[in-house]
Amino acid sequence: MKLILNIAAYLFVSLDGLPELRAKTLDECNSRNLKGTILLTGEGINMFLASKPEELRGFVDWLRLDPHFNPLTTKESWSDEQPFKKMLFKLKNEIIRMNHPTLRPEEGRANFISPKKLQEWLDRGTDDLGRPVVMVDTRNAFEVEYGTFENALLFNIEKFTEFPAAISAHKDELVDKTLVSFCTGGIRCEKSGLYMREIGMQHSYQLEGGILKYFEEVGSPPYQGSCFVFDEREALEPSLDSIPAEHSIRKNPHYFH
Structure with missing residues (x-):
């Protein structure tokens, strides 16, 4: 039985106050021993995370308490071991760079x-x-x-x-x-x-x-x-x-x- 839940998720949504949002979200990730990568931008969020299922799903539930992230959906898969070495949380200009700022x-x-x-x-x-x-x-x-x-x-x-x-x-x-x-x-x-x-x-x-x-x-x-x-x-x-x-x-x- 595979014990580690992996999720991939993203949401395009206009965000501000990114440093403060990053700080409190990173604290929540660390308190639940999550590992992976989160990209936070003014146009939304992108996440690849892994942990025990109760911790990871609990984090997603916590994140959805913010109305900005309520529509967030996840794609799940499982692994025998933790596939990430650490927790990375980056602030970026775009979730995915295309160099076409008119596309929103x-x-x-x-x-x-x-x-x-x-x-x-x-x-x-x-x-x-x-x-x-x-x-x-x-x-x-x-x-x-x-x-x-x-x-x-x-x-x-x-x-x-x-x-x-x-x-x-x-x-x-x-x-x-x-x-x-x-x-x-x-x-x-x-x-x-x-x-x-x-x-x-x-x-x-x-x-x-x-x-x-x-x-x-x-x-x-x-x-x-x-x-x-x-x-x-x-x-x-x-x-x-x-x-x-x-x-x-x-x-x-x-x-x-």
């Missing part, structure tokens, strides 16, 4: 599609109106090495700030397609989905909850391989178990502890 997901999200509805589309090959469906991988190249959706559009980018130029270069050839952008947990797609709409890609969606939610609700097909995660587990199988050690391809400079 807290003011309105892009269209999204649930994992099970996406499975229906992919099984059929078209959306409900008969348009071909193209999966758009917004992740960096080293993440894609671990796995991606079959026949996904890949850009071989090194950082997310390169995504706007990459997708714009394909705009004309995708005009009659339905696009579904995806990433690990959904956070990058909050901005990529808005950007695609901004440049005129009207038939575009984001995968709700990202690959991890798809694993949780659907499984693997037609996803091939595993999903890189930013902790000691390295990557998760569609079962949400860690990849076996013999399948490790940890060799990129972007991996961090």
